[in-house]
Amino acid sequence: MDPSRRGVMGAALFSVALTAPNWPDVVGRMEAAGTGAAQRIGMPEARLVGDMTERISELDDQFGGRHARPMASAFLINTVAPYLRADAPDDVRKAMLSAASDLLYLTGYMAVDEGLHGLAQRYYVKALELAGAGEDHLTYCTTLRGMSVQAVDLGHGAKAMELADAAATASPKAGPRMQAFLVGQQAHAAAQTGDRTGAMRYIREAEAAMDRAEGRAKALGSYDPAALNYHISQVRYELGDMLGAVEAMQQADRLRPAIYRRTRMHQRGTLAERQFEIGHLEAACATWNQALDDYPNVQSGRADDRVRTMFKVLRPHLKNGTARDLYERARHVTPASLSA
Numbered sequence: 001m002d003p004s005r006r007g008v009m010g011a012a013l014f015s016v017a018l019t020a021p022n023w024p025d026v027v028g029r030m031e032a033a034g035t036g037a038a039q040r041i042g043m044p045e046a047r048l049v050g051d052m053t054e055r056i057s058e059l060d061d062q063f064g065g066r067h068a069r070p071m072a073s074a075f076l077i078n079t080v081a082p083y084l085r086a087d088a089p090d091d092v093r094k095a096m097l098s099a100a101s102d103l104l105y106l107t108g109y110m111a112v113d114e115g116l117h118g119l120a121q122r123y124y125v126k127a128l129e130l131a132g133a134g135e136d137h138l139t140y141c142t143t144l145r146g147m148s149v150q151a152v153d154l155g156h157g158a159k160a161m162e163l164a165d166a167a168a169t170a171s172p173k174a175g176p177r178m179q180a181f182l183v184g185q186q187a188h189a190a191a192q193t194g195d196r197t198g199a200m201r202y203i204r205e206a207e208a209a210m211d212r213a214e215g216r217a218k219a220l221g222s223y224d225p226a227a228l229n230y231h232i233s234q235v236r237y238e239l240g241d242m243l244g245a246v247e248a249m250q251q252a253d254r255l256r257p258a259i260y261r262r263t264r265m266h267q268r269g270t271l272a273e274r275q276f277e278i279g280h281l282e283a284a285c286a287t288w289n290q291a292l293d294d295y296p297n298v299q300s301g302r303a304d305d306r307v308r309t310m311f312k313v314l315r316p317h318l319k320n321g322t323a324r325d326l327y328e329r330a331r332h333v334t335p336a337s338l339s340a
Contacts, residue, residue, distance in 0.1 A: 014117035016156045020125065020147060020163065023140060023170045026132020039086040046092060049080055049099035057106055064262045064300035065110030072107040076100075097134030101127045105143045112150050113262070115301040120150060137172045144170065145185050152185075157192030164189045176212035181223040183209065184231035191238035199235050206231065226255035230267060242278045249274065262303065265294040269306025276313055285326045292326075296333055304338055311339045 052075055060068040080100050088096065108123030124147050131140040144167035152160035164186040171182055187202035210228050233248035249271040256264055268291035275284035288310050295303060310330065317323040331339055 014150070014154055014156075015121060016151070016159050018121055018125075018147070018159075020144060020166065021128055021132070022166075023132060023137070026129050026140070028133065028135055039082060041083050041086045041088045041096065042092055043095060045083055045086075046095035046099050049083065049096065049103060053099065053103045053106055056103075058259070060106070060110055060113070061260050061262060062297075064298040064303065065113035066299035066301065069107060069110035069114065072103060072110065076103060076107065094134045094136075097130045098136035098139060101130035101134060101136055101139045101143070104130060105139060105146060108143075109146055112146075112153075113300050113302055115305075117150065117154065121147070124150075137170070138178075141167045141171045141182065145182060148185050148189055152189050152192055155192070157189060157194075160189035161186070161193055161195075176209040177223060180206045180209035180213060180228060184223070184228055188231050188234045188238070191235040196239055199239065203232060203235055224255070224257075226252045226257070226260075229255060237274065242274065246271065246274050246278065246280075261294050262298050262300050265291050265298050266300065266302045266306055268294075269303070269310065273306075273309060273313070281317060281320060282322050285322045288326055289329070292330060292333055304335075307334050307338045 053072075056068050056072050056075075059071070080103060083096055084100060104123050104127035108120040108127060111117075111120035111123060124143050127143045128140055131137075131143065144163050148160045148163035148167060151157075151163060164182070168182045168186060171178065174182065183202050184206040187199050187206060190202055191199035206228055210225060214225070229248045229252035233245045233252060236242075236248055237245035249267065253264070253268060253271060256267075258264075268287050272284040272287035272291065275287060291306065291310075295307065307330065311327070314323050314327050318327060
């Protein structure tokens, strides 16, 4: 049994009515995690949780959430939960709460990747609670932003804007990379609500912040020029600039480090769909072929979605030799259920 399906973390539907707790409501509330167990922990245990979170994140980047999330869920239940119940000095307890909140955020992110949106929200809300208890402002803001990403990807623009604004408002004094990380998401959400002026203003702010950030030590390694170009593409797409959306997504693909294989596969699928939308069938097929190069090594619900869409849009075009060759190749390297 998948440990993450036990108890309050059972799967449910995405709730657009979700209310995220505000920072003052959660900060410093140590009762968010019970104490008094016989075990006593120190900083080595908190560092262990942080190190494991980094390793699981690397596996997610390379192989997808379907492989990595069950590992995270088991670690949360079997190791982290007992640590949170253990006796510890205040500084150790805060460090453990912070590490646990970061792992919960990552596990929620991987649940989104699998399409388990209600489950993801449960992880995210618990991450907010523990981040507040551990006075970890960074993870609190990052989690709110993650919730906004989930909402905008599901088409809930107003909720996505609310969450992105909450993340930006709650952020401590942010360096330029963190600012770009937050403002880029505000741009995407604003564009989905039809706020062209706001979206373009946020994108300019994100570009300026990224320019300042490049060359400095990375505060958020996963938000880089490739991620910014992805946001630029999303904004252009929402605002109807199809050619601009394709161009920015191509730039994101060129800049993306090879370690982000799951993201590369998913976003190449998205790029191909947009190339197809503007009538560039053969270019789209070439991009889909690149996505299929990665697909066998990625276990991801979003990757599966891109493949399903590919099969659907290609069927009316199988008289085209390039499309037919791609279709036949895809049938041999993807599960038969995706082409049904």
